[in-house]
Amino acid sequence: MKFKAVSVIGLGYIGLPTAAVFASRKIQVIGVDVSPSAVETINRGGVHIVEPDLDMLVHAAVTEGYLRAVTTPEPADAFLIAVPTPFKDGHQPDLSYIEAASRSIAPVLKKGDLVILESTSPVGATESMAAWLAQERPDLSFPQQVGEDSDIRIAHCPERVLPGHVLRELVQNDRVIGGMTGKCAERAVQLYKAFVEGDCITTDVRTAELCKLTENSFRDVNIAFANELSVICDTLGVDVWELIRLANRHPRVDILQPGPGVGGHCIAVDPWFIVSQAPQEARLIRTAREVNDSKPQWVCNKVDQLVEDVVLASGKSRRELKIACFGLAFKANIDDLRESPALAITLDIARRYPAQVVAVEPHIQEPPQSLQDAGVELVDFSIAATADVLVFLVDHRIFNEESLLLQGRQRLLDTRGSMAVASR
Structure with a gap:
């Protein structure tokens, strides 16, 4: 059975490109978002986020009549939930957005519908979603009740x-699909094969949930090492x-590049989901998070030292x-400030x-309110x-195209090791 209509709940950095x-x-x-301004922008054929080529794709989809946005869910054949999953105090997962989205679509569900949770989630979140739906719709049966x-x-x-390659990777990357039953997984594969050119590999929901957390925790651990x-190296006076560069010439060594910390909606958050559910076992994962979370404080202390030098x-x-x-985004060449x-x-x-700090961020039009309140101006x-004192925090491509000539009194802290600098 073909899907005539698909509803995407949450039109952010993942939901809108997917839609x-x-x-x-x-x-x-049918895209659904709680932000009236985002809905209005999309229905005009515009976008409220920055992602290469997304503006053209959305404009074409809206113009041709295949995409529209609403604030209240409507009937569809498949529902994809792509809402945030932050953490609360103590790094505990906050599933309130998923719960709200689940309960919002429940009234329009009908027999034969498919509901997919795309939000990165702690293990068990999909089962919680199914339970919330069942609470709202006792007239329908769900996998946890009757199985296949x-x-x-x-x-x-x-x-x-x-980020920055979302449209290409949505199509080309393999997808891990966890179904609450075999038939659930098969139906989800049918949906994603509408555009996914990579493999769709099926498993159970808990393995799929932990797979994403594992991928990002692996990256977090390796970044923490760097x-x-x-x-x-700073302590020992080594570049x-x-x-x-030298260590990576070993055929089995591939050290990543260090930076000012780790940000974004995935790597800075997801490992804590594992730690929260297995606190005694996830010792290395916790330590990596603590190492990366401590790096911004180290950078600020280095700035203090450079101020004294000046x-x-x-x-x-x-x-x-x-x-x-220089740079406010959580990574290069994007506008995303989440967990930056x-x-x-x-x-x-x-x-x-x-009143002594200015910032450069070419990918946003105005500073976030927090910076405005702190008196930081974009220049x-x-x-x-x-x-x-110049502090390079993000290796935006546009920065690397600039020439930087340091005067004798100036001091530079390049946390990404990317700036070509001349002195006089």
Whole structure:
């Protein structure tokens, strides 16, 4: 049975590209979001997030009549839930967005519908979603009640895309699909094969949930090694970038590049889901998170040291100095500030040096409210380059295209090792 209409709940960095790709395959897509402004923007054929080529794809889908956005769910044949899964105090998973989305679609469910949780989730979240749906719709049967013969099919299929390459990776990457039953998984594969060119590998829901968490925890552990190595090198007076370049010439060594920390909606969050459910066993995963979470504080302390150097070298007072932070996004060449260590570092520096900090972020139009409240102004690269202390936090491509000539009084902290610098 073909899918005539697909509903995507949550039109953010994953939901909107997914909706647009389905629509590009001539499938009717109903996007649902709680933000009236996002819904209005999409229905005009525009986008409220930055992702290469997404604006053209959405505009075409809306113009051709295959995509429309609403604030209240409507009937469809398949429902994909792609809402945030942050954590609460103590790094405990917050499933309130998933619960709200589940209960919102329950009234429009009908026999034969498919519901897929795409949100990255702790193990058991999909089963919780199924339970919430069953509470709202006792007239329908669900997999946890009757197994293979359920009225509603339930599955989990986590996204695994890279910001800046989402549209390509949605199509080309393999998908891990966990069904609450075999028939649930088969139905979900039928849906994703509308656009996925990679393999669709089926498993059970709990394995699918843990698979995504494992992928991001693996990356977090390896980043933590690089970040810890950079701190060790600073203590020992060794150039970490040269060290890694040499070490990586070993045929079985592939050390990642260190940075100011780890951000984004996945790597900075997902490992804590594992830790929260297996706190005694997840010792390495917890330590990696703590190493990466501590790196922004280390960066801020290094800035303090550079400020002291400038004071000694120039004779200026601390209050006269200007500090420029380059990059606010959580990674290069995107506008996403979620869990961004660069943003957190800029805020911390601004608190330490009130009215002395400017920022450069070419991918956003205005600073977030938190920076405005801290008195941080967005400026051009050329203006920021005249500051006394320059702190490079994100290796945006546009930064690497700029030439930087340091004066004798200036100090530079390049947390990404990417800037070509000349001195005089």
